[in-house]
Amino acid sequence: MKTFVRIVLALIVIAVLVIAGMIWIPSERTPAQALAPDSEVSVARGEYMMRAADCIACHTAPEGKTFAGGRAIQSPFGVIWSTNITPDKETGIGNYTLDDFRAALYDGVNKEGAHLYPAMPYENYRVISEADVQSLYKYFMEAVPAVNNKVPETDLAFPFNQRWGLRAWNWVALNPVGFDAPTDDQMINRGAYLVQGAAHCAACHSPRTMFMSQKGANASDPAFLSGGEVDGWSAPSLHGADSVAGQWSVEQMAHYLATGRNDYATAVGEMSLVVGDSLQYLTPEDNTAIAAYLKHISGGKTPAAPDAANRTVTDTEKLLASADPSMPLGPRLYLDNCSGCHFVDGRGAPEIFPALDGNLMVTADSPKGLIYTILHGAELPSTETRPARLRMQSYAWRLSDEEVAELATFIRQGWNNNASAVTASDVAPVR
The missing domain is CATH 1.10.760.10 (Cytochrome c-like domain)
Incomplete structure (x- = not known):
């Protein structure tokens, strides 16, 4: 019953936002940003960031060609079909300029100016640095084979089929582009950058507002990573002493990220896909950085290991x-x-x-x-x-x-x- 009421409220709110979208039109495009002189832009870096962002999981259909789209993404409002992000000029992103590509990542707007549904986690990708955006673009345009694959059109019921109404949603949901380092510790900052941005952990592990946006963009909001629901699966809290991150050591957490298993748990459901398609490809240093950041926002204490000999x-x-x-x-x-x-x-x-x-x-x-x-x-x-x-x-x-x-x-x-x-x-x- 609570879920039904929540969906009805969301329908009412978004219908209002659709109407608001007729009146108020925010700026959509983010201008090109200057790169620092020592910033590396490369295909290899782009491939690594693709893994961190787990692009394969959503943009590859079962038995389909990699990145050719056509995967059905379930949402409370209907099925959203993932797009073809290969450099095919007819059915993919082959005609995208760097500015077009950045607008899709940061603002959820495609080359034609149409709004992407926030099943694409552009809420999170706004944290990704300019060097990483350019590297991603270079990877997709130069290293990914073009696949001609026209995917089904997403066809949601009214008012959700009115994509231009997402302008108002973006105004409510989106935070400024960029990353603010939370500490002076470079390892923790690297973990924060990955968690808040490319890895888009909040897309699953944060609850949703009445507007269906993610609660909290970073750990300054206690709701950030406090647990969510994905297609009926409960994504556990990663924020606080009682969370997974609060109960596990940094080493056990990093091992889980890289392998999908540790002394306490094994990855199931969506997390199994995340490990298989994304996290196992990160360096040990980056998985440790993610674990260190999650431990940092969970109090930094590691509970004592259970005493097996004297357990009750x-x-x-x-x-x-x-x-x-x-x-x-x-x-x-x-x-x-x-x-x-x-x-x-x-x-x-x-x-x-x-x-x-x-x-x-x-x-x-x-x-x-x-x-x-x-x-x-x-x-x-x-x-x-x-x-x-x-x-x-x-x-x-x-x-x-x-x-x-x-x-x-x-x-x-x-x-x-x-x-x-x-x-x-x-x-x-x-x-």
């Missing part, structure tokens, strides 16, 4: 270890389907099977991510340092909606977890 055995572990035939359905389903990998203590195996006790996806406000994983399984990306593509099987074929609800409730409330129960009506839409 939970009632859940005792129940599961007893294998009592009369135990409730939830724990019985866990023993039958989950304990072989995640074990009766719910701690899993580091870098292979994620811990379920204390797992932030398990205990998220929305159980949809956990339900989806139980129904459809999950797969870890293959990376250079961890090439094994580990996969959890799906259970949709084996468990009914009621059984999935019982199992999910048990996991969300077992060991030291204390999350809300799951019902069969929560499972059915995900199935």
